[in-house]
Amino acid sequence: MDTKAHADETINHITPYRIYVLVWVTLMVLTVISVGVSYFHFGIFNIVVALAVASVKASLVALYFMHLKYEDKITWVFALYPLGLLALLIGLSISDVFFRAVVSP
Amino acid sequence: MEGVEKIEHVHGHHVDPVVEYQSLKFGMWLFIATELLLFGGLFAAYTIFRAKFPEMFAEQHLELNKPLGALNTAVLILSSLTMALGVTSIQRGKPKRLALFLLLTILLGLAFGVNKYFEYSAKFHHHIYPGTSIFFSLYFTMTGLHMLHVFAGMALLTTMLVLTLRGRFSDKYYTPVEVSGLYWHLVDLIWIYLFPLLYLIA
Amino acid sequence: MANHTIAETITIPYLEEKGLLSWLTSTDHKRISIMYLLSISTFFVLAGISALLLRFELLTPGKTIVDAHTYNVLFTFHGAVMVFLFIVPGLAASFGNFLIPLMIGARDVAFPRLNLMSYWIYLLGALIILISLSKPADTGWTFYTPYSIRTGTDVILLTFGIFVLGFSSILTGLNFIVTIHKLRAPGMTWHRLPLFIWASYATAILQVLATPVIAISLLLLIAERVFGIGFFDPAKGGDPILFQHFFWFYSHPAVYIMIIPAMGVISEVIPVFSRKPIFGYKAIAYSSLAIALISFFVWAHHMFVSGMSEVAATIFSFLTFLVAIPTAIKVFNWTATLYKGSIDLKSPMLYALSFIFLFTIGGLTGVFLGALAADVHLHDTYFVVAHMHYVMIGGTIMGFFAALHFWYPKMTGKMFNEKVAKIAWAFVFIGFNVTFFPQFILGTQGMPRRYADYPPQFHSLNELSSIGSWILGIGMFVMAINLLRGLFNGEKAPQNPFNSLSLEWQVPSPPPHENFEEIPHVTDWTYGYGKKSA
Numbered sequence A: 001m002d003t004k005a006h007a008d009e010t011i012n013h014i015t016p017y018r019i020y021v022l023v024w025v026t027l028m029v030l031t032v033i034s035v036g037v038s039y040f041h042f043g044i045f046n047i048v049v050a051l052a053v054a055s056v057k058a059s060l061v062a063l064y065f066m067h068l069k070y071e072d073k074i075t076w077v078f079a080l081y082p083l084g085l086l087a088l089l090i091g092l093s094i095s096d097v098f099f100r101a102v103v104s105p
Numbered sequence B: 001m002e003g004v005e006k007i008e009h010v011h012g013h014h015v016d017p018v019v020e021y022q023s024l025k026f027g028m029w030l031f032i033a034t035e036l037l038l039f040g041g042l043f044a045a046y047t048i049f050r051a052k053f054p055e056m057f058a059e060q061h062l063e064l065n066k067p068l069g070a071l072n073t074a075v076l077i078l079s080s081l082t083m084a085l086g087v088t089s090i091q092r093g094k095p096k097r098l099a100l101f102l103l104l105t106i107l108l109g110l111a112f113g114v115n116k117y118f119e120y121s122a123k124f125h126h127h128i129y130p131g132t133s134i135f136f137s138l139y140f141t142m143t144g145l146h147m148l149h150v151f152a153g154m155a156l157l158t159t160m161l162v163l164t165l166r167g168r169f170s171d172k173y174y175t176p177v178e179v180s181g182l183y184w185h186l187v188d189l190i191w192i193y194l195f196p197l198l199y200l201i202a
Numbered sequence C: 001m002a003n004h005t006i007a008e009t010i011t012i013p014y015l016e017e018k019g020l021l022s023w024l025t026s027t028d029h030k031r032i033s034i035m036y037l038l039s040i041s042t043f044f045v046l047a048g049i050s051a052l053l054l055r056f057e058l059l060t061p062g063k064t065i066v067d068a069h070t071y072n073v074l075f076t077f078h079g080a081v082m083v084f085l086f087i088v089p090g091l092a093a094s095f096g097n098f099l100i101p102l103m104i105g106a107r108d109v110a111f112p113r114l115n116l117m118s119y120w121i122y123l124l125g126a127l128i129i130l131i132s133l134s135k136p137a138d139t140g141w142t143f144y145t146p147y148s149i150r151t152g153t154d155v156i157l158l159t160f161g162i163f164v165l166g167f168s169s170i171l172t173g174l175n176f177i178v179t180i181h182k183l184r185a186p187g188m189t190w191h192r193l194p195l196f197i198w199a200s201y202a203t204a205i206l207q208v209l210a211t212p213v214i215a216i217s218l219l220l221l222i223a224e225r226v227f228g229i230g231f232f233d234p235a236k237g238g239d240p241i242l243f244q245h246f247f248w249f250y251s252h253p254a255v256y257i258m259i260i261p262a263m264g265v266i267s268e269v270i271p272v273f274s275r276k277p278i279f280g281y282k283a284i285a286y287s288s289l290a291i292a293l294i295s296f297f298v299w300a301h302h303m304f305v306s307g308m309s310e311v312a313a314t315i316f317s318f319l320t321f322l323v324a325i326p327t328a329i330k331v332f333n334w335t336a337t338l339y340k341g342s343i344d345l346k347s348p349m350l351y352a353l354s355f356i357f358l359f360t361i362g363g364l365t366g367v368f369l370g371a372l373a374a375d376v377h378l379h380d381t382y383f384v385v386a387h388m389h390y391v392m393i394g395g396t397i398m399g400f401f402a403a404l405h406f407w408y409p410k411m412t413g414k415m416f417n418e419k420v421a422k423i424a425w426a427f428v429f430i431g432f433n434v435t436f437f438p439q440f441i442l443g444t445q446g447m448p449r450r451y452a453d454y455p456p457q458f459h460s461l462n463e464l465s466s467i468g469s470w471i472l473g474i475g476m477f478v479m480a481i482n483l484l485r486g487l488f489n490g491e492k493a494p495q496n497p498f499n500s501l502s503l504e505w506q507v508p509s510p511p512p513h514e515n516f517e518e519i520p521h522v523t524d525w526t527y528g529y530g531k532k533s534a
Helices: A003-011 A017-038 A044-065 A073-097 B017-052 B054-063 B066-091 B095-125 B134-165 B175-200 C020-024 C029-057 C068-087 C090-104 C112-134 C155-182 C195-227 C240-274 C281-297 C310-338 C347-370 C372-378 C382-412 C418-444 C456-489
Strands: none
Touching: A017 A044, A017 B066, A017 B175, A044 B066, A044 B175, A073 B017, A073 C195, A073 C240, A073 C281, A073 C310, B017 B054, B017 B134, B017 B175, B017 C155, B017 C195, B017 C240, B054 B134, B066 B095, B066 B175, B095 B134, B095 B175, B134 B175, B134 C195, C020 C029, C029 C068, C029 C090, C029 C112, C029 C382, C029 C456, C068 C112, C068 C155, C068 C382, C090 C112, C090 C155, C090 C195, C090 C240, C090 C382, C112 C155, C155 C195, C195 C240, C195 C281, C240 C281, C240 C310, C240 C347, C240 C382, C281 C310, C310 C347, C310 C372, C347 C372, C347 C382, C347 C418, C372 C418, C382 C418, C382 C456, C418 C456
């Protein structure tokens, strides 16, 4: 096994500068959108837009800046598993806080 | 094993450089997972209290300086760009360019810190403290913990800058730079959620 | 992969180089494991003494030796030190560190310097906890709010010490996960790994993912005391039960951090001393991962009577029953391994068999507690105390002692006195049951836990339990003396005294610094007993 060639394959996926700049532009546009929307009152839609935009931005940072798009499966597992656990923590705690019986005095 | 850089080894054993690179990256992703869960507790608290006290959040978030928050968001996103460009630079064998990008990233981090200093000072000036209300408890703990991580990230990147200037990195060996970059992007990522949750949502 | 020639110096046994500094700065995983072993054992003794004092107070109703406040301090100390300084680092930091590289055919862990740093962080955490003793906390090791916010004792230092310890746990877990993924020897596929490795892997996942949540919980508790934030304070709009949610989101998986490595030990000891391959290798391997997953779903079963919603409580009760399934799978497979085996009742095996018996009792009583309706009566009674000690002593400690006796020759290069070991075991086994079985009865009769006093009808069972604690103490003392004597007077140990097939027994006792002269190429799994081995 030629170690250098093998090393080159596994290590050297190099993201070109322009991809990064493209991602950055997208992130800035999304930021402007989310800030813009926040000045209007769309009710529940405000939260939906804000979180959706944040999630898209986070995904772009993770996939491109953090190179997750090119990482192996086990890295994906350990990157995503915490999010599942958080969903669990938040979801089940909320199921408690919001389904408590009101105790009348 | 000609052509492959020998990684500095501990007490005499030789480590395959590919395994070392993959291990360090994997290790950093695991550490990132722990940070996600650390902040996750705060996000859980946020969700619960927001659902319990919607008016408090609607009212009090207006006290936050949205333009400054948005500026900070732009600063951090730009710093992620400079960090990523730095990594590509060293992958292409350009350590001087890496040094420049690292410096820019650090300076942007500093700018973030300075902005936050102004924000916090303004709050204290108006007698708004962590204990003032649940909303501000969340605001200070979430942004405060985040700020600590910004400082940690800056310390890490400064170390990388010093090592770069000493000629430690090349296109054959740059693992610590890439891994430090991952940490810095995490700091950005957390702020990407903090900003809308605290500043934007009514 | 090319064979490396290793310099002469690398084959020196790892115990050879003398001097405290050489130990404290060593990145050799075997040295680090011994340092952990000695540290956790010291804290075990300290926390054990506080337990003996507790049981002495409970020997008679009314005040026996201490007042109520001191009693509260004692059980807080016992709990916090046992949990955070002994049992959570426990088997993973000590035996995990020693065995993982050897069992997978590696020279060390993935990040040896990080490993050493984890140990220093552990010592730092321990130091902070010891300093907090100047105004020792009286909240119980669970730090429930609002009392933990209001009490004048030093909660901040104690919880900060635990926060620091959390880093040690996280970094160790991280190290082990990367090690197991990346440093296995050629031919050591996942399905050829010893079950102790599968157990260590599952434990490491829990360490990495659960510990950050207690970190943030404790930080928030400190922030409540220092900055007056109000997340857990009803007076400020907060919710004290929220603290319990955060606390138990970690602390339930934590109990699996405590038990899974011990189960891994049992999976190693039983086949060796039955001279049979382990029955159901894949079932046991994957059940460890299943426990690691499901353990995250059940935390609020510690909170059924806290005032939480009944809807949520019902959900958690159901989920709690699920987590018993993978554990039961293990017990069935161990038993099937024993069936028609050639049983050799050496001391490691005695502890392993005790584990199966005692842990089953502990586990089953856990199911009683998981049933919502039963728990309403049993919560915060001695039934819970008995359950937890059956799983932690009857489970983890039995596993720990089995490991101590099994790998003693490998780690020290000496043999201990087998007959004395068996006598010590008898005292431990009998003493343990006499101490804790009566507590099940006391619990169902309604005696509450964490009380310095009790009504006279509970006297005789308490007396019995306290006497049991002395028998248990004597047994552990004799065991410790025996193992220490072996270090000085014991016979030199052969390379493989128990004829085990796993890799750690294919190197000298004690192993050299670099573990293997040449990294082995693995062609068969670890459990080929009774077959002509490869």
